[in-house]
Amino acid sequence: MADDLIEAHEPAEDDYKLERSVISAVYAAIEAMDANAIDVALDPLHPADIADLLEQISSGERRALLGLWSMGIDGEVLSELDENLREEVIGYLPEGVLSEAVRELDSDDVVDLVEDMEDLNQERILGALTDVDRVAVELALSYPEYSAGRLMQRELVVAPEHWNVGQTIDFLRREDNLPEQFYHVILVNPAYHPTGNVTLGKLLGSPRATKLTSIVEETFRTIPVKQPEEDVAYAFNQYHLISAPVVDEDERLVGVITIDDAMVVLDDEAEEDILRLAGVSGEESLSDRTLETVRQRLPWLGVNLLTAILASVVIAQFEEILTQIVALAVLMPIVASMGGNAGTQSLTVAVRAMATRDLTGSNVWRVVRREAFAGLFNGLIFAVIMGVVGFLWFGTPMLAVVIAVAMVVNMVVAALAGILIPIGLEKLGVDPALASGAFVTTVTDVVGFFAFLGLAAVLLV
């Protein structure tokens, strides 16, 4: 134990990247088929780091490693592992190793492990559990996906409201099966409704005779068992909760959600938003194979092709003037590109503000107005610059006027599209992070080409 502490105490590199030396040692050990050397390299690592290593090596190396070192995979490594890899890894594990790995997990971790698995693998894992645990997991799986019921653990520490500190501590000392981690004692009334949280710090710092009700936390919130997980995560983040009781429709206590569960959800949500804004399915992972990557990115590229063709159709309406004034073909992508960028900027700000619930009925019109004015100011600035550049380049004053006006028009439209489109999509129940980009680019391309070439057709012929 003491040695372990010293090992773990000093991270090898300050930035916590997996050390190259560990990875090289593992590669060498796989090459030499030396199970003992793998054990020496991996045993000091935290399960999360072992999972990262499994994600970073190739699938061939993974098979070789697990063939040699399957007994090294415990429940924690499995639950740290990227979802896309879990079934692969479980496929390599002998029955005994899998059972042992799964039995040591809390019920919420088992739920997380099995919820997206194929039926066959799910049965294999549920079969490895004790009856009590299996029932708990099956109950959790009966709640809707992505709900509080799936996140919560059923291992609870409760005390009747009328207890004092001494009674509670004596109870905790007697209790053999306390959860691995808990942060509150939850007070319940005779109907098993949670009525308050006592932090362990307060419990430890108060005299034995103190009534629990006199030291409950000021902020106390219960989570409905069917609440969507993103709302749960929001509540933890907004109200700085560390753990919160989960209640069923009758307000009865059914479980508890802790901050680590909420943190995972918050992380996933941010990740999903980033990827979706770029037109990547939120489920893409670095360990995906090529064909999976192709499949994940294809839909958005398809949508983009349609919008690009639409823009080309707009251009095609102006073929005549394009043959007369080739400078128009040279300059037109600038107008569209500046609009696209301005639109993406205001879109991203809007989507984030919606995700963090900062954009509400009370400030939406002020934000829309601000976006429009910001688009106008930036449009004017770049109109002047491009007007000058266009004039110096092609020597035609009227061409400079055309590009300047088109620039202002497109940047105002871009700013408005960037905020109004995600708001509209959310009202329709569509995730704005997923779909807004395509619409905004379509608008800025179409308006950009139309304004520039249309003005040119009117003013330059």
Place this chain on the structure above:
Amino acid sequence: MADDLIEAHEPAEDDYKLERSVISAVYAAIEAMDANAIDVALDPLHPADIADLLEQISSGERRALLGLWSMGIDGEVLSELDENLREEVIGYLPEGVLSEAVRELDSDDVVDLVEDMEDLNQERILGALTDVDRVAVELALSYPEYSAGRLMQRELVVAPEHWNVGQTIDFLRREDNLPEQFYHVILVNPAYHPTGNVTLGKLLGSPRATKLTSIVEETFRTIPVKQPEEDVAYAFNQYHLISAPVVDEDERLVGVITIDDAMVVLDDEAEEDILRLAGVSGEESLSDRTLETVRQRLPWLGVNLLTAILASVVIAQFEEILTQIVALAVLMPIVASMGGNAGTQSLTVAVRAMATRDLTGSNVWRVVRREAFAGLFNGLIFAVIMGVVGFLWFGTPMLAVVIAVAMVVNMVVAALAGILIPIGLEKLGVDPALASGAFVTTVTDVVGFFAFLGLAAVLLV
């Protein structure tokens, strides 16, 4: 207290948005200059929600509200408030309200409050603190910005290694100034080096005679006081830490960081990445005024203008063929646009993988190869589609070949640029989220136009 609990217990709406009725009540109360009505509306709210409300109303309403209700602003509201608004709000507060608000905060919250303030406001707040607290805050400010030293709180709960559970509980009961929230008792040796963490749950569940050293947590990590905050946040997330001791260069204990601090940093980092990828300065906030918004977005639009002009220069090299075959002008934006999108997809995946440290020396070449192949496959798919569309539209088989080949070339280049550019920028010490987008778009525009028009010039004349 009991009433309070019931109020807070049932969130008004499941999704935790600020209720419209509250906001309307506040507006009406401001209108009527009725301080009491404001109090009735806002007093039941969590400080985080009051801060959100202050962010969502206009600056005029904010001034009116604070004029009437300045005594409602406590330290927690101030620390929940968006950084950009803190100085404005503090400006409206009478000296007495400000002092009281600041004195109730933990040292880490005061640091967070003052670190980005103008000197004058900083002095005003530091002056309101007790001498002991002021020294603690000034010490924290002496650590580098965005380091563990700025995040940690100095309020600690420590115990000598040789104590048992009973001694520790007796000590905690005697101690008057326990921190508001703590999750571990930190064991220290005689040199005041932290050597282990005991969770409060273990402390409560163990008999009084149990040695603390026998119930320490398995995972124990100390944080160097100068470690960058993003590394701290990474460690909390990766190793599921709930609190961790901070040590100075001599390994002496100087403070503790808790998960709520780490969560704020993680949140900020994800936010910054999302905004930077879209070319918005990571500091932009919804409560910014128009001119601030213009200023935040101008630089990236300027960079984009340069890259767009560069692309136009490429197009200008092909003026002759563009006048001969106007279909080229119609189709060329499609090639550039598809490349831009494919590049953004692989860029975003790469930047996220770098942020979560999943892209490392051991898998980088496998990921690069995967991106190249994914680009090739998607390129081939869309080449066929666009070849057919181009042929049906313009009836020229060779034009279809030109756009198909250009599409494949640009999408492979886009995929490679999307991963190699952020890797290169990180090696140079530049934040890839900030700068990659401009480079990738430049590459896909230039290559897209050059490949398409260049091929056309060779094959179509």
